[in-house]
Amino acid sequence: AQTVTQSQPEMSVQEAETVTLSCTYDTSESNYYLFWYKQPPSRQMILVIRQEAYKQQNATENRFSVNFQKAAKSFSLKISDSQLGDTAMYFCALELEWGNMLTFGGGTRLMVKP
Amino acid sequence: DAGITQSPRHKVTETGTPVTLRCHQTENHRYMYWYRQDPGHGLRLIHYSYGVKDTDKGEVSDGYSVSRSKTEDFLLTLESATSSQTSVYFCAIRSEQAGYNSPLHFGNGTRLTVT
Numbered sequence: 201a202q203t204v205t206q207s208q209p210e211m212s213v214q215e216a217e218t219v220t221l222s223c224t225y226d227t228s229e230s231n232y233y234l235f236w237y238k239q240p241p242s243r244q245m246i247l248v249i250r251q252e253a254y255k256q257q258n259a260t261e262n263r264f265s266v267n268f269q270k271a272a273k274s275f276s277l278k279i280s281d282s283q284l285g286d287t288a289m290y291f292c293a294l295e296l297e298w299g300n301m302l303t304f305g306g307g308t309r310l311m312v313k314p
Numbered sequence: 315d316a317g318i319t320q321s322p323r324h325k326v327t328e329t330g331t332p333v334t335l336r337c338h339q340t341e342n343h344r345y346m347y348w349y350r351q352d353p354g355h356g357l358r359l360i361h362y363s364y365g366v367k368d369t370d371k372g373e374v375s376d377g378y379s380v381s382r383s384k385t386e387d388f389l390l391t392l393e394s395a396t397s398s399q400t401s402v403y404f405c406a407i408r409s410e411q412a413g414y415n416s417p418l419h420f421g422n423g424t425r426l427t428v429t
Contacts, residue, residue, distance in 0.1 A: 204356070235417060245357075245404065245420035291356050300345070300364070301372060302418065304356030 202227040204294050206305035213282045214313050220267075221277045221308045223292030231297035234268065234275045239289040239307075248290070251275065253297075279310075287312045317341045320405050320421040328429055333392040335424050337405030339385075345408040346388040347418065348372075348380065350401040357404060363388055395428045402426070 204225045213219035225234070236248040251259045251268050258266050263283075267276045279286055292305040317340035327333050337346060344365050349357040349372075359372030361380040369380050377399060381389045392399055402425050406418040 206356075209354075243402070243423045245406075245418075247417040250417060293356075300362060300370075301359050302357070304358070306354045306356045 202229075202232075202294050202296065202303050204292055204303050204305035206290075206292055206308050208308045209306070210309045210311070212311040212313055213279075215282055215284060217282055218278060218280045219282055219310065221279075221290050221292075221310065223275045223277070223305055225273050225275065225292070225294045225303075225305075227273075227294065227296065229296050233295045233297070234266075235293040235295070235302065236264070236266070236275075236277045237291045237293060237304075238286075239291065240285075240287070245291075249277065282312045284312050284314060286310060318405060318407055318419060318421040320403075320424050322424060323422065324425045324427075326427045326429060327395050329396060330394050333395050333426065333428075335390045335403055335405075335426070337388040337390070337421060339388075339407050341407060341409065341419075342385055343407045343409050344385070345410065346382065347406040347408070348378075348388070348390045349404045349406065350374065350399075351404060351423070352401050360390065360403075392426075395426075397428050400426060400428045 232253045234251045238246045238248045249261045263280045265278045289307045293302045295302045319338045321336045347362040348360040358374045363369045363382040379391045402423045405421040
């Protein structure tokens with residue numbers, strides 16, 4: 201069975217600065233997909249970014265980028281130019297290529313301070 | 315919000331009573347999922363469906379049942395609610411047109427409290 205670990209329960213960052221959220225995972229499979237989801241206080245789950253394990257190039261979406269280290273089984277999220285609207289819970293998730301179930305980490309609560 | 319509606323948004327019920335949560339989608343997607351969210355655990359899959367009357371168990375299915383008699387509706391039932399089932403429940407759908415491992419689209423959640 202696969203596992204996802206987010207070792208930082210809470211983090212804070214000043215507005216306009218950069219912050220990196222950590223995620224490690226464990227799976228014996230070679231093909232899989234990794235996701236970062238954001239959950240603001242509204243409780244809605246929003247996809248932030250997605251990475252296919254077979255792609256070596258790190259995914260980017262505007263101010264959000266990942267550092268995917270397959271050998272180390274690490275998938276960190278970097279948020280540049282942090283904005284107040286980035287305040288949220290962030291969840292890392294893993295899905296096997298053949299599977300139909302996302303495995304989520306426990307989440308990191310990010311607070312962006314003005 | 316990808317056309318997903320969960321009802322109710324909030325519910326308080328007593329231990330031992332049956333509870334049904336409803337997920338309704340307007341996207342005509344085959345795949346639908348029920349997750350529960352608890353502090354420190356992220357989201358955990360309860361059950362999922364890959365078509366009408368086709369369902370399967372997730373990692374925390376004990377104490378829950380589901381039904382899908384129509385494409386648009388996926389019901390989650392707690393046969394006899396327990397305090398350990400106090401949680402926030404999320405429904406999600408997935409578009410098969412966007413690819414097999416396409417991202418999930420989530421509803422706004424149902425906060426269930428079992429007293």
